[in-house]
Amino acid sequence: MIEQVRSRFGDAKDLVSEVMDNGYARLELCFFPAMCDVDQIKDAILVPFSYRFDPDEFRRMLKTGLTFLKSDEPKKWPELLLKGCVLLQYEDKVYSFLAIRKMQKAPGDTEVEASLQGPQSAFTEDLDMNMNLVRLRYNSPNLNAELMEKGEISRTRIMILFDREKVDRTSLDELRKRLESIKPQLIQASGQLAMYIGNARFSMFPITLQTERPDRVAQLLQRGKIAVLVDGSRFAITLPVRFFDFMHAMDDDYEPFWMGRIIILFRYLGMVLSMTLPALYIAACSYNPEFFRVQLAFSIDGSRAAVPYPSFVEVFIMLFMIEALIEASIRLPRFVGSTAATVGGLILGQAAQQAGLVSSIMIIVTSVVAISNFVIPNSSFSYSIRALKYVFVLVATFYGMVGIIVTLFLIVVYLCHLRSFGQPYLAVNMQKDQQKREQSR
Amino acid sequence: MYRYFYYHVFYIGMMNVMLFVPHILIKHRFDGAVSGILAGIVIGTVLTVGTVYCYRQFPELGLPEILKRYFPDWIVAALLYLSCLLWLAGGVLGSYTFAQTMGLFFNPDMNHYQFLLLIIVSSVFAGSRSTRTIQFANEILFWLCMPLLLFILFKAFSSPYLSWDAIRIVAGYVAGPPSLTLLAASTFFYTGYLNLTLFNRLYPAKFRIKRLWSIPLLGAFLGFVSFFIPIGLHGTMGVEQYIYLWSVTADSMSLKYGFIQRILFIFLIMFTLLSLMFMMNVFHACMEYIKASHPRHKPQPEQLPVPKTNWIVCSFFGAACFLFSLWANEGRSQWATELWLIVRFLFELGSFVLIIVLALLEKRRSSPSSRSTTSSASSGQ
Numbered sequence: 010m011i012e013q014v015r016s017r018f019g020d021a022k023d024l025v026s027e028v029m030d031n032g033y034a035r036l037e038l039c040f041f042p043a044m045c046d047v048d049q050i051k052d053a054i055l056v057p058f059s060y061r062f063d064p065d066e067f068r069r070m071l072k073t074g075l076t077f078l079k080s081d082e083p084k085k086w087p088e089l090l091l092k093g094c095v096l097l098q099y100e101d102k103v104y105s106f107l108a109i110r111k112m113q114k115a116p117g118d119t120e121v122e123a124s125l126q127g128p129q130s131a132f133t134e135d136l137d138m139n140m141n142l143v144r145l146r147y148n149s150p151n152l153n154a155e156l157m158e159k160g161e162i163s164r165t166r167i168m169i170l171f172d173r174e175k176v177d178r179t180s181l182d183e184l185r186k187r188l189e190s191i192k193p194q195l196i197q198a199s200g201q202l203a204m205y206i207g208n209a210r211f212s213m214f215p216i217t218l219q220t221e222r223p224d225r226v227a228q229l230l231q232r233g234k235i236a237v238l239v240d241g242s243r244f245a246i247t248l249p250v251r252f253f254d255f256m257h258a259m260d261d262d263y264e265p266f267w268m269g270r271i272i273i274l275f276r277y278l279g280m281v282l283s284m285t286l287p288a289l290y291i292a293a294c295s296y297n298p299e300f301f302r303v304q305l306a307f308s309i310d311g312s313r314a315a316v317p318y319p320s321f322v323e324v325f326i327m328l329f330m331i332e333a334l335i336e337a338s339i340r341l342p343r344f345v346g347s348t349a350a351t352v353g354g355l356i357l358g359q360a361a362q363q364a365g366l367v368s369s370i371m372i373i374v375t376s377v378v379a380i381s382n383f384v385i386p387n388s389s390f391s392y393s394i395r396a397l398k399y400v401f402v403l404v405a406t407f408y409g410m411v412g413i414i415v416t417l418f419l420i421v422v423y424l425c426h427l428r429s430f431g432q433p434y435l436a437v438n439m440q441k442d443q444q445k446r447e448q449s450r
Numbered sequence: 451m452y453r454y455f456y457y458h459v460f461y462i463g464m465m466n467v468m469l470f471v472p473h474i475l476i477k478h479r480f481d482g483a484v485s486g487i488l489a490g491i492v493i494g495t496v497l498t499v500g501t502v503y504c505y506r507q508f509p510e511l512g513l514p515e516i517l518k519r520y521f522p523d524w525i526v527a528a529l530l531y532l533s534c535l536l537w538l539a540g541g542v543l544g545s546y547t548f549a550q551t552m553g554l555f556f557n558p559d560m561n562h563y564q565f566l567l568l569i570i571v572s573s574v575f576a577g578s579r580s581t582r583t584i585q586f587a588n589e590i591l592f593w594l595c596m597p598l599l600l601f602i603l604f605k606a607f608s609s610p611y612l613s614w615d616a617i618r619i620v621a622g623y624v625a626g627p628p629s630l631t632l633l634a635a636s637t638f639f640y641t642g643y644l645n646l647t648l649f650n651r652l653y654p655a656k657f658r659i660k661r662l663w664s665i666p667l668l669g670a671f672l673g674f675v676s677f678f679i680p681i682g683l684h685g686t687m688g689v690e691q692y693i694y695l696w697s698v699t700a701d702s703m704s705l706k707y708g709f710i711q712r713i714l715f716i717f718l719i720m721f722t723l724l725s726l727m728f729m730m731n732v733f734h735a736c737m738e739y740i741k742a743s744h745p746r747h748k749p750q751p752e753q754l755p756v757p758k759t760n761w762i763v764c765s766f767f768g769a770a771c772f773l774f775s776l777w778a779n780e781g782r783s784q785w786a787t788e789l790w791l792i793v794r795f796l797f798e799l800g801s802f803v804l805i806i807v808l809a810l811l812e813k814r815r816s817s818p819s820s821r822s823t824t825s826s827a828s829s830g831q
Contacts, residue, residue, distance in 0.1 A: 296557060302711045408568055410715075411556050414722040415572050418591070422576040422730065425586035428754055436586040437593075438453075 010086075010098045014039050017087050024090070031062050037098035040108070044093040049108040054097065071104055080105045091164075113138045117243060121388060122222050127259045131221040136166050136240035139223075143170060143236070146227035151175075157188065160196040166240040167202070170226075175233035180249045180430040184235060199242040200389070206246075213397065215389040216429040218254055219244040225259050249429035251436075255390035256280070279381035283394055286381075287324045288401035288413050290374050294320035296409025308370070315365035321406040323367050327375045328402070330356070332395070335379065452659040454649065457588045458731070459498075459642030459665070463672040464599075465728045466638050467696040468547050468721065469540070470787045472676045474635045476689055478628075479620050479681065486628030486636045487673045493633065494640030495666040497802050502659050504809035505646050507816075509655035512749060513647035514742030516808060527743040533647070534739040536790075536797055538767055541732030543787045545569055545771045546778055548725040551694055555718055566775055570768040572726060577733025577767070578760035581751040584734050585652060591727050598720040603675065605703045605713055612682040620681050631788060634795035639669040641798070648735050651751050693780065737763045 011026045018024055026039035036058055040050065053076065057067055071077050080089060080103055086096055093109035116130035116138065132139045144152065153176075155169040167188075171181060187206045196202050203217045220226060221243050226236045229247045237246040256276050261269035294313060298306040316323055334353040338346050362369045378398065385391035397420065404412035427434035466472065475483040508516050513533075517526045549566045557565070576587070606612060628636070643665075680699040681689050692698045700717035710716060740763050741747055778786070 299712075300715050301709050305709060404568075408560075408565075409557055411552050411565070411722060412568065414719055415568055415726065418723055418726045419572050419575060421590050421594070422579060422583070422587045425590065426579045426583045426756075433582070433586055435590065437589055 010037050010083075010096065010103055011039055013083055014086055014090065014096065018090075029058065031059055033062060034064060034067075034099070038095065039090065039097075040095040041090060041093070044091075044110055045095060045108040046110045050095055050106070053106060053108070054095065068100070071099060071102075074106075076107045077104045078107075079103070088164075111135060111137075116142055116223075117221075119221060122220060122225075122259070122386065124222075124258070124260050124263070127263050128222070128224050130223065132223060132238075132243050132245060134241050134243055136168060136238055139238050139245070140168060142223040143226055143230075143238070146223050147172075147230050152230065159188070159191070159193065159202065161192065161194050163195045163197065165196040167196075168238040168240075170230060170236040170238065172230050172233065175231070176235060177233055177249070177432065180432060181235060183430045184237075184248065196239065197241065199237070199239040199244040199246050202237065202239055203246045212427065213423065214252075214393045214427060214434070215255070215387075216250065216427060216434065217246045217248040218250040218387065219246055219389060220387075221245070222259055228259075228262070229254075249432035250434075251429070251432070252424055252434055255387040256385065258386035276384050276386070279384035280394055283378050283381035283385075284398050285401055285413060285417070286374050286378050287328060287398060288405035288416075290371065291320045291324055291402060291405040292409040292413060296405075300410055309368075312368040312370045316368050317365070321402065323371055324374075324402055327361075327367055327371050328378070328398070330361075331375050331379050451653060451657060452661070454585050454588065454652075455502075455643075455646070455659050456664075456668075457592045458645035458649070459640070459668060460592060461588070461595075461724055461727050461731075462642035462645075463639045463669065464595075464724050465544060466635075466672065466676055468544050468551070468725055468728070469638065469791070470547070470693075470784055471635045471638050471791070472680060472695050473693060473784075474631060474788060474791070475677050476680065476695065478632055479677075479686070479689075480623045480626075482626040482628040482632050483636075483677065484621055484624045485626060486632035487670070487677060488624070489628055489633060490636030490639065490673060491666050491670050494637045494669050497637070497798060498640050498643040498665045499662050500802060501643050501646060501805055502662060504805045505650050506658070507809040507812040508650065509657065510651060510653065512649075512651040512738070512742070514739065514747075515651075515749060516805075518745075520808060520811065523745040527745075530739040530743040533797070533801070534736040536794060537732050537739075538736045538770060539786075539790050540794065541573075541729055541736070541767065542771045542774045543783060543790055544725060544728055544732070545573070546775050546783050547787070548721070548729075549775065550780070550783075551697055552718070552722065554694065555697055555714065563772075563775065566772060569726070569729065570771050573729035573733050573771075574761070574764040574768045576726065576730035577737060578756055578764045579734070580753045580756070581649065581652060581734065581738065584731060585649065587730070588727065591723055595720050595723050595727075598716050602700065602703075602713060602717055602720070605705070606679050606683070606699075609683065609703055611702065612679070613685065614682065616686045617678045617682045619686055620678070630795075631792060634791040636673060637795055637798070638791060639672045640665065641794070644798070644801075645731070645735070647801075648738055651749055693784070733764050733767050736767060 011028065015024070015026060023041055023043055024039060025042050027037075029036045029038060036054075038054070053074075057063075057070060080086070080096070086103075089105045090096060093107070095106040095108050097104050097106060113133040113135040115133075117133045119129055119131040122131075130142065132142060140154070149172070151173045153169075153171050153173045157167040157169065158164050159167050169184070169188075184206065191205045193201070193205055196205075199219055203215070203219060207216050218229075226245050226247060230236060234247050234249065237248070239246070256273060258272075261273060264272075290309075293301055293306065293309055298310065300306075301309075313320070313323075330353070334349065337349045337353070341349055358372065361367050362372055382391050382395055385394060401413055401416050404416045408415070421435070424435035425433070475486065478486070514526065514530055517529055521529070545566065549562060549569055553560060553562050553565050576584075579587070676696065680692075680695050683699050683702050684692075689695070697714060697717065701712055701714040703713040705711055705713060737760060738749075741759065742749065
């Protein structure tokens, strides 16, 4: 066995292959020490084989042990070794022993979707740990789990979870069809998989929701959605989703009803502001100052007195600054991050306006845009809103106020046009309609 | 489900403002407009309720599918092209007036065609979506428009300059018989029911449009509001000076607080949305008619991705809008709109008769079979 394995791996130096002899019997052993838990190997194989050796007991252990599997097909050996198994040959029979080294022993902390009073545990980068987290919260025999492997090279394990009784069958079929049709090389993050199965590379909005919160996954499962867990990723993909799901934070369910509603209302307001405010500024400066109250129009125009170029140039400068600042604070290491924020804040805050590069109202607009954008609970959705802002700016540059309204109309139509795995993306009262339809049949 | 039906009735009823209906009514405010509106309530309600009842015979079928059951292909195609032409004309007229209004009140310096381009591009995009998408979009847009409308109405009714005397005086001229033009104009408030010809495909079997009693109320409300509020604000004589009557009327109200001072802009925002909604539906309906005129076409209310034919057909509609605007000016478009309203009215009457006949035929055709199934069921027991 050892020669076969060695030749397949091209004499990899990190592969350990030993022939052990305790005086009574021979044992051939090979494994990757980097991928295996050496303590486990010692306890399960080495101790019984060496100074507690009893041929009958050892044979019985190999035959009945839960973690020992007989694997006679030489073709599967490399695969098993790469997953973190130990291959051992005893009395001309080959067994595999699962001794995967686990990095995660405890659930992670929420980092992207923080919550004040909700559960603080998040998914980890280990699929089994994540399964544990979901099963704990969704403690029902109806929870179906299907295991899959995707990625020619990475061979990432993927788990599809759904509630057998509540799941929407058409979406499930659609998901399976799409998972079969894709042939990626590497799958490293759930976002990547979401993009492959999303089937809409040029879609402006995410049609799957990624979350790191087990409680959200449980809630969505209970509503008949499907969750896809990817090994090595902290995020679960859930689908099908609707527009409103992206604006929903888990805290809304843990707070009293009306507080939650009011916060949601503010969130929508923030979203609209973040999308349209720069465009409205352009419209107010360059096209329709009469649209607003006279005093407001005057103060906008007055603050622009020192600015030497048209409003859209100003907007582009400031939006570029703020985007750069956001990007910098995400990518930079924590220690340097605060420097970037301070420097950026200084420039954006005062200097740019005093130098006459931008108007003071534009600074307010920029900060409102940035802050409102962070109000959106889902990061991929807030990316969409960030990008859509430029569509508005572009149209407002050419058409002013009318352009903004027409773009708003187009976005509504576009959202209604989108489907998330066969389910409408933006539609109200769908559930009621469905019930009525079923009643009438 | 039935709420979707009312969204259509609502936005088409609201579109009267863009299609010079108040202008036509006000021109004849002393000779027949009031009686025209009253007659419109009766005619519109009969047409709407009758059509709704007839379509109950054809669950999940649109007009093209119904016609295909009874007529040879070429007659079906001819009828569909005719109704497509009629609706398209409405859309073209609407787009022209809309572009004019926006140009006049929003960006007077801008080239008229540039505006038209924006409108046409967005209508082509929106119209080429699938039927279900259009249905969803109608609902969302309706809820976007509704608060604005309520606000404008609130401002209008609470305005100190609204002269109820003027309204009362005009309302007194109830005696004169309405002309055909007036009838055509005043029945326009109800035309929304015609969406059933297409959107009936989406309604499931055994589906009932409830609360039909609200049709006369809704139509009468729209009619009286768009006729009497301008009179109340401009006076009985001053009101006839304006072509874009409602824009001017909205401009005569103002906001004391808030970012926006002139109600006109709230009005324009609302009408931008409503007009685009109208264009979207018109383009979509026309496109579906044209696609259905092919004998082997199968209706697909849900279609993703959007097929290329949709884009091509809708682009032709867009080109038609553009060509019209080359020919038209204010006078011509007004004349054409008036003509269109009358033709539309006659067409509606014609199609009403047709659908009644078809529904009766369908009933006769289906009743013997249903009787036989019930008898066999009872004998089986």
